[in-house]
Amino acid sequence: MKLAWFTPFMRQSAIARYSKVVVEGLAERIDVTLMLPEGTPGEMLETTAVTVFYRPGELAELLDGFDASVFNLGDSSYHFAVWEAQQCAYSRLHPAIAIMHDTFYLNFFHGYARARGDFEWFLDELRTRYGRTEALRASAAVNSNASLAALEPYPLFEPIVEAADAFIVHSDYCRRRLRLDADPDVLQLFIPAEYAAPGTDTGVASQSVGEYDGKVVILTIGLGNPNKCLHLILEALAQRPDVSDKVMYVAAGEIRPDYLASLQSIAARHGLRNIDLRGYVTDVELRALIERADICVNLRQPCPEGGSASLLEMLADGKPTIVFDDGVYAEVPDRCVRKIAKTNSVRGLAGALEELVDSAKARETMGSAAREFATRNWALSRYVNEFVDFLGARRQTWTVRESVRAAAIEATARATAVGLDREPRAVRLLTNALGTWTL
Amino acid sequence: MKIAVLSTFVPFYRGGAEILADSVTERLMQAGHDARQFRLPFAWDPPERVVESLLAFRMLDLDAYDRVVAFKFPAYCVEHHNKVIWLFHQFRQAYDLWGTPYQHLPSGDEGARIRRSVIAADSACLVPAPRLYCNSEVTAARLETFNGRGAEVLYAPLVNPEVFHAGEYGDYIVCTSRISGGKRQLLLVDAMTHVRSNVRLVLAGMPETSAELERLMQRIDALGLRDRVHVDPRFISEEEKADLVAHALAVAYIPVDEDSYGFVTLEAYHARRPVLTCSDSGGVLKLVVDGESGYVAEPDAQSIARGIDHLAASRNRLAQMGEAGLARATALDIGWPAVIGKLLA
Amino acid sequence: MRIIVAFAEHDGQSGADARCAAALGERAVAAGHRIELVALPVSSSKSPQQQALAAQLMPFDAYGDALWALNFPACLLRHRRRRIWFTHSRPFGIDPRAPAGALRPLLFNGRDGDLEVRVASDAIAETLGLKPESIRGLPPVGEHVIVDGMAMLDDDPALLAPELERARNDLVAWFDARA
Numbered sequence: 028m029k030l031a032w033f034t035p036f037m038r039q040s041a042i043a044r045y046s047k048v049v050v051e052g053l054a055e056r057i058d059v060t061l062m063l064p065e066g067t068p069g070e071m072l073e074t075t076a077v078t079v080f081y082r083p084g085e086l087a088e089l090l091d092g093f094d095a096s097v098f099n100l101g102d103s104s105y106h107f108a109v110w111e112a113q114q115c116a117y118s119r120l121h122p123a124i125a126i127m128h129d130t131f132y133l134n135f136f137h138g139y140a141r142a143r144g145d146f147e148w149f150l151d152e153l154r155t156r157y158g159r160t161e162a163l164r165a166s167a168a169v170n171s172n173a174s175l176a177a178l179e180p181y182p183l184f185e186p187i188v189e190a191a192d193a194f195i196v197h198s199d200y201c202r203r204r205l206r207l208d209a210d211p212d213v214l215q216l217f218i219p220a221e222y223a224a225p226g227t228d229t230g231v232a233s234q235s236v237g238e239y240d241g242k243v244v245i246l247t248i249g250l251g252n253p254n255k256c257l258h259l260i261l262e263a264l265a266q267r268p269d270v271s272d273k274v275m276y277v278a279a280g281e282i283r284p285d286y287l288a289s290l291q292s293i294a295a296r297h298g299l300r301n302i303d304l305r306g307y308v309t310d311v312e313l314r315a316l317i318e319r320a321d322i323c324v325n326l327r328q329p330c331p332e333g334g335s336a337s338l339l340e341m342l343a344d345g346k347p348t349i350v351f352d353d354g355v356y357a358e359v360p361d362r363c364v365r366k367i368a369k370t371n372s373v374r375g376l377a378g379a380l381e382e383l384v385d386s387a388k389a390r391e392t393m394g395s396a397a398r399e400f401a402t403r404n405w406a407l408s409r410y411v412n413e414f415v416d417f418l419g420a421r422r423q424t425w426t427v428r429e430s431v432r433a434a435a436i437e438a439t440a441r442a443t444a445v446g447l448d449r450e451p452r453a454v455r456l457l458t459n460a461l462g463t464w465t466l
Numbered sequence: 467m468k469i470a471v472l473s474t475f476v477p478f479y480r481g482g483a484e485i486l487a488d489s490v491t492e493r494l495m496q497a498g499h500d501a502r503q504f505r506l507p508f509a510w511d512p513p514e515r516v517v518e519s520l521l522a523f524r525m526l527d528l529d530a531y532d533r534v535v536a537f538k539f540p541a542y543c544v545e546h547h548n549k550v551i552w553l554f555h556q557f558r559q560a561y562d563l564w565g566t567p568y569q570h571l572p573s574g575d576e577g578a579r580i581r582r583s584v585i586a587a588d589s590a591c592l593v594p595a596p597r598l599y600c601n602s603e604v605t606a607a608r609l610e611t612f613n614g615r616g617a618e619v620l621y622a623p624l625v626n627p628e629v630f631h632a633g634e635y636g637d638y639i640v641c642t643s644r645i646s647g648g649k650r651q652l653l654l655v656d657a658m659t660h661v662r663s664n665v666r667l668v669l670a671g672m673p674e675t676s677a678e679l680e681r682l683m684q685r686i687d688a689l690g691l692r693d694r695v696h697v698d699p700r701f702i703s704e705e706e707k708a709d710l711v712a713h714a715l716a717v718a719y720i721p722v723d724e725d726s727y728g729f730v731t732l733e734a735y736h737a738r739r740p741v742l743t744c745s746d747s748g749g750v751l752k753l754v755v756d757g758e759s760g761y762v763a764e765p766d767a768q769s770i771a772r773g774i775d776h777l778a779a780s781r782n783r784l785a786q787m788g789e790a791g792l793a794r795a796t797a798l799d800i801g802w803p804a805v806i807g808k809l810l811a
Numbered sequence: 812m813r814i815i816v817a818f819a820e821h822d823g824q825s826g827a828d829a830r831c832a833a834a835l836g837e838r839a840v841a842a843g844h845r846i847e848l849v850a851l852p853v854s855s856s857k858s859p860q861q862q863a864l865a866a867q868l869m870p871f872d873a874y875g876d877a878l879w880a881l882n883f884p885a886c887l888l889r890h891r892r893r894r895i896w897f898t899h900s901r902p903f904g905i906d907p908r909a910p911a912g913a914l915r916p917l918l919f920n921g922r923d924g925d926l927e928v929r930v931a932s933d934a935i936a937e938t939l940g941l942k943p944e945s946i947r948g949l950p951p952v953g954e955h956v957i958v959d960g961m962a963m964l965d966d967d968p969a970l971l972a973p974e975l976e977r978a979r980n981d982l983v984a985w986f987d988a989r990a
C-alpha cells in the first residue's frame with residue numbers, strides 16, 4: 028500500500044503536529060509519503076517521514092504513483108492547498124480519504140474563494156446546497172463576519188465529503204454532523220494521544236513560568252477568539268473573588284486584537300489581577316505551560332470541531348479539564364473531564380473552578396482518570412493499526428475504481444481520436460456505460 | 467498472420483457485402499493465415515444509434531490480431547495499429563445523400579451533429595489510413611470529393627468464379643439480381659413489348675419487398691407478357707444461378723447509377739455471356755463496352771428492346787463478346803490473387 | 812424465432828464458449844429457429860470494464876427476437892429478450908478488478924425486458940453474486956436466476972462432448988419452452 032498524505036505542516040498548526048505523529052507511526056507499517064506544496068511559507072515541522080515537495084502542475088502525475096491519498100481538511104486557510112490536491116485526486120478518480128478535522132467549512136470556502144478570486148463557484152455551491160434564498164443569507168452573513176452561531180445552518184462540508192471515497196473522523200459528533208452516520212466507508216477513531224507540542228526541554232521552559240509559583244494555574248491554549256469563551260472564564264473568576272485570589276489564569280496563544288481589548292476591559296471592570304493574557308508562545312513555552320497547569324479550560328461555543336487536539340493534549344498530560352457538555356467533549360467519560368452546561372455557563376464554570384481549585388485531590392483523581400483514558404483509547408499504535416486495517420479493507424474497491432478509471436481514460440482517448448469527445452451523446456453513452464461499474 | 471476481418475452486419479440479412487466478407491476470410495485462410503471474421507451490428511435507425519455504433523466499434527479490442535481488414539463504416543473506425551481498409555461503403559447519408567430525400571438524418575442541429583461526427587471519424591480513420599482501397603471508381607470518387615483522399619481501386623471478384631461455366635446459347639435473356647426498383651426489372655419487362663425476335667425474359671431473384679413483386683407481376687399481366695416473361699421470385703443458389711446463366715443468350719443488368727460493375731456482370735463473363743446494360747448504369751460500364759463485350763442501350767424500353775434483338779441476331783459473336791468481357795476483367799486484375807495480395811501487403 | 816447467440820472470443824483463440832455457442836446454435840436450428848452466431852473479440856489484458864464497454868454499447872436490441880448470451884461480456888449485450896447462461900465465472904473471482912457482485916446490478920439494471928439467467932453451479936452463482944442473499948444491498952434476483960446444477964464446461968474436449976450433448980437436449984429445450 029502506497030499512501031500520499033496531504034496536510035498543513037507549519038509549526039503553528041495543531042493538525043500539522045497530528046500529521047507528523049500519525050505519518051511517522053504509519054511509516055512503520057506502510058509506505059507513506061508526506062506531500063507538501065513547494066514554496067509554502069512559514070516554518071515547517073521537522074520529521075523523519077519521506078517528504079515530497081510538489082508543484083501543483085505535477086500533482087496529477089504524482090498521484091498515479093500512489094494507491095490512495097489522505098487529505099487533512101480543517102477550517103483554516105492552511106488547508107487551501109490540501110483542498111486543491113483533493114480536487115485533483117477527485118478529477119482523476121484517485122482514491123481519496125478525507126480526515127475531517129472540522130464539521131464547519133463555510134468560512135474555509137469563503138476564504139478560499141476570496142484567495143483564488145472565484146466567487147462564482149462559492150455562490151453556486153451555496154445555491155446548490157441551501158437554495159437561492161438561504162444562499163443569499165449565508166453569503167451576506169459570512170461577508171459581514173457574522174458569529175459562528177449565525178453561520179451554523181450553512182456548514183458547507185458537502186464539497187469535501189462528495190469528493191472523498193472514505194473518511195476518518197475523530198468523534199461520533201463529527202460523524203453525525205457530517206451526516207456520515209450510515210456510511211460504511213467511515214473510520215471513527217480518537218486522535219492519538221502521543222503527539223505533544225515539540226520542545227521538551229522543560230528545564231529551560233520552566234524559567235518562563237516561574238512567577239506562577241504558589242498559584243493554581245488555570246490554562247487555556249489556542250488562538251484566542253470569542254468561540255473559545257475566554258471571556259466566560261474572566262466572568263466566572265469575577266463571580267468568585269476567593270477563587271480568583273488563588274489562581275493564575277493564563278491564556279496561551281495569540282488573541283484576536285478586538286477580542287483582547289474586550290478581555291482587558293472585562294478584567295479591568297472586575298479588578299481582576301491574576302490574569303496573564305500571554306498571547307503567542309513558542310512550542311517550548313507551551314509545553315512548559317501545559318506541564319505547569321493545574322486546571323485546563325477547553326470551552327467551545329459553538330463546537331464545530333471534528334475532534335479536539337487541544338483537549339487531547341490536556342487529557343494525555345493528566346490535566347483536569349473543564350468543557351461544555353456538547354459536541355466531541357460530551358463523548359469523553361464524566362470521570363475524565365468536568366462538564367458544564369451551555370446554559371448559565373458563567374455560574375456553572377464558576378462552580379466547576381471552585382471545586383477544582385479548592386481540592387488538589389479532585390484534580391489528582393480527575394487528572395489520573397484522564398491520562399489513563401487517553402493512554403488506553405488514544406494510543407498511536409491503536410490508531411495506526413486501525414487506520415491500516417481500514418485502508419486494506421477499502422483497497423479492493425479502489426482496485427475496481429482504478430480499473431474503471433483506466434477504462435474511462437482509454438475510452439476517452441479512443442473517442443477523442445475520432446472527434447467524439449465533442450459529441451455530447453458519445454460522452455453521455457460512455458459515462459453511463461462506465462458509471463454502471465462504480466460500486 | 468492472425469487476421470481479423472471486421473464487418474458490420476444486419477442480423478439475419480445476407481447481401482453481397484456479407485458474402486464478400488465471408489469470401490475474404492475464407493481466401494485468407496486458404497492463403498495459410500489464421501483469419502477470423504467478426505460481424506457486429508451497425509444500427510442507424512433511430513439516427514442517434516449512428517454515434518452509439520461508432521463508439522462501440524471504437525471500443526473493440528483486436529490487439530490479439532496482427533492485422534485487421536475492414537470494409538464499411540463504422541467498422542473501419544476500430545483502433546488497430548495494422549489496419550487495411552477495403553472500402554465498400556461510407557455512411558453516404560452524411561455525404562452525397564445529405565440534403566436529399568434519402569438523407570435519413572434529422573434536419574436541424576441533431577442531424578448536423580451526427581453528420582459532423584461521421585465526417586470527423588472518417589477524417590481520423592480513412593484519410594490518414596496507410597492502406598486504403600476502394601471497391602470501385604465511384605466509391606473512390608466520393609472519397610476524393612468529400613474527404614479529399616485518393617485511393618486505389620481494388621475490384622471485388624466473384625465469390626466462386628469456378629461455379630460459372632459456359633453452356634449453349636439459349637433463347638432467353640436472364641436477369642439474376644434481386645427484384646427491386648433500382649435494378650429496373652420493370653423497364654426490362656416494358657422493353658419486351660417491343661422485342662421482335664423470339665426471345666424470352668427470365669427474371670430470377672429475391673424480391674426486395676412483396677410490393678415490388680406485386681408491381682412487376684401486374685405489369686407483366688397488363689402487357690400480356692405471361693408467355694414471354696418468366697419470374698422466379700426467390701433466393702437462387704449459386705448452382706442454380708450458374709445453370710441459368712450458362713444457357714442464356716445473354717445477361718441483362720440495367721441498374722441505376724450502380725457503384726460498381728456488379729457481380730451479375732462478372733458472372734455473365736465467367737459464363738462467356740455478353741451483357742446488356744444501360745448508359746446510366748454507372749459502374750457496370752467499367753466492364754461492358756458497347757459492341758465489344760455487350761450492348762449499351764439508352765435507358766428506355768425501345769432502346770433496350772433493340773439491344774435484345776441485336777444480341778439475338780448476333781449469335782456468331784456471343785462467345786467472342788463474352789470472352790472480351792472476361793479478358794477485360796482479367797486485365798483489370800479482378801480476381802482473388804490481386805485482392806489477397808493487396809490485403810496482405 | 813430469430814435468435815442471436817453471442818459469446819466471447821478471448822485473445823484470438825476459439826475456446827469452450829465458441830464450441831458451446833455452436834452447439835446451442837445447431838440445436839436451435841434443429842428446433843426450427845434461425846440463428847446468428849456472434850463472437851465478441853475480448854482481450855484479457857484489458858480490465859473487465861474495458862472488456863465490457865463495447866458489449867454495453869452494441870445495438871443488438873434492434874435485431875432478432877431473442878438474444879442468448881454465454882458468459883461475460885456477452886451477458887451485457889442489450890436486448891429486450893435475453894437468456895443468459897453462465898458456464899463459468901471468469902474473470903470474476905480471479906481478476907481483482909472484477910469483484911464479486913459487480914455483475915449483478917449490470918444484469919438486472921432497471922429490469923428492462925425479459926431476462927432469465929441460468930448458472931451452471933452454485934459456486935459460479937456465488938462468485939458472480941447471483942445468489943439471492945450473497946450481496947447485501949443489491950436488489951434480489953428472485954426467480955430470474957436458476958442454478959441448474961449442470962457441471963461446469965471445461966476446455967477439455969473429451970469432457971466437453973457429453974456435456975454439450977446434454978446442453979443440446981436440456982438447455983435448448985429450456986430456452987424453447989420460454990420462447
